[in-house]
Each structure stands twice: as C-alpha cells, then as structure tokens.
Amino acid sequence: MGVTCVCPVPVAEGKSVQQTVDILHKKLEQLGAVKQGSFCVDCETYQSTGNPGGQPSKLLYVMHNSEVPLSCMALFEGGPCLTADANFDVLMVKLKSHFQNAKGHKVECRGSRYRYCDFLIKVGTVTMSSSARGISVEVEYCPCVVPGDCWNLMREFMQSFLGNNVPELPTVFAAKPEGLFAPADCVDTMTQYLELFNKLRKLQIPASNVR
Amino acid sequence: MEAPPVTVMPITSGTINMMEYLLQGSVLDAALESLLHRLRGLCDNMEPETFTDHELVYLLKGQQGNPFILRARRSLSHPTAPWHLRYLGQPEVGDKSRHALVRNCVDVAASHSLPDFLNEMGFRMDHEFVTSGHIFRKGAMKVVVCNVSRVLVPGNTENTERMSLSHLVELSVLAPAGQDTVSEDMRSFAEQLRPLIHLEKIDPSKQRH
Numbered sequence: 515m516g517v518t519c520v521c522p523v524p525v526a527e528g529k530s531v532q533q534t535v536d537i538l539h540k541k542l543e544q545l546g547a548v549k550q551g552s553f554c555v556d557c558e559t560y561q562s563t564g565n566p567g568g569q570p571s572k573l574l575y576v577m578h579n580s581e582v583p584l585s586c587m588a589l590f591e592g593g594p595c596l597t598a599d600a601n602f603d604v605l606m607v608k609l610k611s612h613f614q615n616a617k618g619h620k621v622e623c624r625g626s627r628y629r630y631c632d633f634l635i636k637v638g639t640v641t642m643s644s645s646a647r648g649i650s651v652e653v654e655y656c657p658c659v660v661p662g663d664c665w666n667l668m669r670e671f672m673q674s675f676l677g678n679n680v681p682e683l684p685t686v687f688a689a690k691p692e693g694l695f696a697p698a699d700c701v702d703t704m705t706q707y708l709e710l711f712n713k714l715r716k717l718q719i720p721a722s723n724v725r
Numbered sequence: 726m727e728a729p730p731v732t733v734m735p736i737t738s739g740t741i742n743m744m745e746y747l748l749q750g751s752v753l754d755a756a757l758e759s760l761l762h763r764l765r766g767l768c769d770n771m772e773p774e775t776f777t778d779h780e781l782v783y784l785l786k787g788q789q790g791n792p793f794i795l796r797a798r799r800s801l802s803h804p805t806a807p808w809h810l811r812y813l814g815q816p817e818v819g820d821k822s823r824h825a826l827v828r829n830c831v832d833v834a835a836s837h838s839l840p841d842f843l844n845e846m847g848f849r850m851d852h853e854f855v856t857s858g859h860i861f862r863k864g865a866m867k868v869v870v871c872n873v874s875r876v877l878v879p880g881n882t883e884n885t886e887r888m889s890l891s892h893l894v895e896l897s898v899l900a901p902a903g904q905d906t907v908s909e910d911m912r913s914f915a916e917q918l919r920p921l922i923h924l925e926k927i928d929p930s931k932q933r934h
Contacts (some may be wrong), residue, residue: 518930531802562846563787563788564785564786564787564788564847572845574846588822588842590845593845594838594842594845595836595838595842596835596838596839596840596842597835597836597838598833598834598835598836599833599834599835601831601832601833601834602833602835604833605812605831605833608793608812608831609785609793610815611787611790611793612785612787612793612847655809663893665784686817
C-alpha cells in the first residue's frame with residue numbers, strides 16, 4: 515500500500531449526506547477520475563467482561579477492509595494492532611464470555627472507489643446503527659511509502675476536489691520518527707478510520723441528516 | 726505505477742465450524758529412524774519437511790470457570806513467517822465407538838505483534854516450549870513426529886532441554902463437524918504403523934495432574 519490519508523468531509527450546507535457525496539463524485543469525475551467498483555470498511559467494538567486488575571477495561575476494535583478482503587485487523591486505541599486472517603472473527607465468537615460485542619456500536623463505511631492516475635480515492639458514507647453519520651474520503655498515493663516525500667503532492671491533489679477541507683498530515687505519520695509508512699499492511703489506514711469513526715460517534719447529528 | 730486492481734471478493738468472516746480429529750502416540754528415539762522410514766513409504770511423495778517451532782500457551786482468566794486457553798506458535802526456522810494462533814475446544818464426549826479424539830479448532834494466522842496484542846487483551850503466558858521434527862502428509866491427514874524441549878530461560882529459545890528421550894507422534898485431520906468417516910481413515914492408517922507405534926485417542930483433560 516502507498517501513503518494513505520483518511521479524513522472526514524463536512525456535509526455541505528443545506529445538503530444531505532447523499533447530496534454531498536454526489537457532489538464529490540461529480541467533482542472527481544470532472545477531474546478525470548474513473549469509477550472502479552465500490553469499497554467497504556467496517557468496525558465492531560468489543561468490551562472486556564472480566565476486569566482483573568480493577569482498571570477500566572479498554573475497548574477492542576475488530577475491523578475489515580474490502581481492499582484486503584481476507585484479513586481482519588484488531589486494534590486497541592493507542593495500543594498494539596494485530597493483522598490476522600478472517601478466522602479471527604470466529605475466535606472472537608469463542609471469546610464471547612470474555613469479550614462482549616457491543617452490537618449497537620457497529621460502524622460501516624461504504625461507497626465508491628475511484629482511480630485517478632496514481633491516486634486511489636474512496637468516498638464513503640459512514641453509518642452507525644443504520645443512520646448516516648458522516649462522510650469519509652480516503653486518498654492513497656500508490657507509488658510512495660514515505661509520507662514526508664509525497665504529502666505536499668497529496669495535499670494539492672486533495673485540494674482540487676475537497677477545497678478548504680484538506681486535512682493536516684495524519685497523526686499516525688506525524689508520530690513516527692522520520693515517518694516510514696508501515697508497508698504491505700493497512701494498519702495505519704485502519705487506525706485513521708478508527709479515529710474518524712470515534713470522532714463521528716461523539717458528534718450530534720442534526721435530525722435532517724439522518725436517513 | 727498502476728493502482729491495485731478492484732477487489733471483487735466479498736469480505737469473508739472466517740471458516741465454518743472446523744474440528745480436529747487427533748490420534749497421539751510416542752516413539753523412543755532409538756526407533757525413530759524406522760518410523761520415519763515407514764512414514765516416507767506410506768505418505769504422499771513429497772520433499773521431506775522439517776520444522777522447529779516455539780509455542781507459547783496463553784491463559785485468560787475470567788471471574789468464573791476455566792481459563793480460556795490460546796496457543797501461539799512461531800517458526801524458528803522461518804522467522805518472517807506469520808505467527809499461528811490456535812484455539813482448541815474441549816474434546817467431544819459423544820460417540821465412544823469413534824476412533825479419534827474430536828475437538829473444535831480455530832486456526833488464525835497473525836502478525837508478529839501477536840504476543841503484545843494477547844497481553845493487551847488480558848492473556849498471560851503460562852508456559853512455553855520448543856518442538857522440532859518432521860511433517861508428513863497423506864491426503865488430508867497430517868503426521869507430525871517431533872521432540873519437545875522445555876525453555877530453560879523464559880523467551881530464550883536457544884537454551885532448551887529435551888523433555889524426554891522419545892518423540893511425540895500426532896496424526897490429525899481438520900474437517901468440518903460431523904465428518905466421522907475421517908476417523909475411520911485415520912484408524913486404518915494408524916493400523917499400518919503398528920507395531921512401530923500405537924496411535925491412540927488420548928483425552929488431554931485426563932492427563933492433567
């Protein structure tokens with residue numbers, strides 16, 4: 515995987531989530547980006563039932579990404595990440611007496627996947643318990659794995675369809691010494707999705723945007 | 726550089742209920758060569774395969790009941806290969822006439838962050854050992870002949886001591902639940918290894934002291 519940036523896009527004023535997504539699609543198509551199928555990222559939340567040391571239990575997130583369909587990513591916020599195969603989901607079922615699935619916390623992000631030269635762009639609608647909570651944009655610059663070397667280029671490209679909503683350098687990269695991207699796995703991308711999901715979860719969404 | 730192709734595969738959610746059918750036995754080191762010779766003759770024609778694995782057994786203790794056990798294995802001969810995480814259920818009591826031990830089994834390939842991750846989940850390492858030996862296959866059947874060594878200094882796999890002067894022999898098959906013909910095949914294969922080795926159905930829960 516190349517350097518990937520995931521960011522939220524605010525819903526345009528007076529528009530619904532779907533209308534804002536349509537505007538983004540139109541802008542990408544005008545640029546010359548080609549639609550190449552769809553994508554899906556999902557996230558389940560698990561809570562530890564035992565509490566051995568008396569400390570508050572951390573939440574365990576199990577995520578999937580259609581870009582790596584046979585893998586399963588398990589993360590603790592700010593903690594270690596595990597990349598495993600899809601059988602990890604079966605294991606979580608076995609572990610249900612120790613880790614409870616917080617069903618209402620399931621988050622999904624679905625949308626279209628576009629290609630523009632060396633860039634992959636994914637515009638997704640983030641839904642929590644079947645209500646649309648926000649919009650995500652993921653941009654990957656495929657040929658490069660060093661964020662510092664291509665960030666300005668990515669910024670400029672993102673500006674062309676996001677305007678003023680271009681994000682800062684993602685913290686996952688800023689936190690790394692001389693930020694080498696973790697190659698060949700998508701843990702950095704999933705960490706960014708998780709941050710975005712948690713941010714959206716805390717947001718109060720005006721009733722008009724709920725489908 | 727071209728963007729990676731569009732993925733058409735749906736996100737899968739793991740395999741269905743898989744069972745491990747197992748027969749175990751042991752052979753003295755002195756008889757090892759004859760057993761290997763017999764296995765080479767009986768098993769699928771393949772390059773001889775050897776392995777050296779480090780296994781860590783993790784426990785997760787809940788407020789009640791038995792601890793939850795997971796086994797994390799890594800190859801010492803292929804250090805870059807993924808870790809192997811395994812859950813083994815309680816042996817099925819069921820049918821006494823069945824020839825093999827049957828237990829639920831979940832195999833997960835995992836990244837190298839596995840030990841850190843298990844610790845964060847609340848698992849604690851209970852014991853570890855190193856196994857080293859040979860693998861044979863015959864169709865779906867897997868035969869593992871290996872010696873087991875204890876790790877003298879925690880985490881140091883260089884410093885080990887053989888547990889005994891014999892090799893552990895395991896004949897196993899992974900199959901979906903209910904395929905009991907598998908145990909028939911295993912029995913007839915085990916018959917062919919007699920009298921070099923007697924492979925039996927051993928209930929691990931009855932071995933605990």
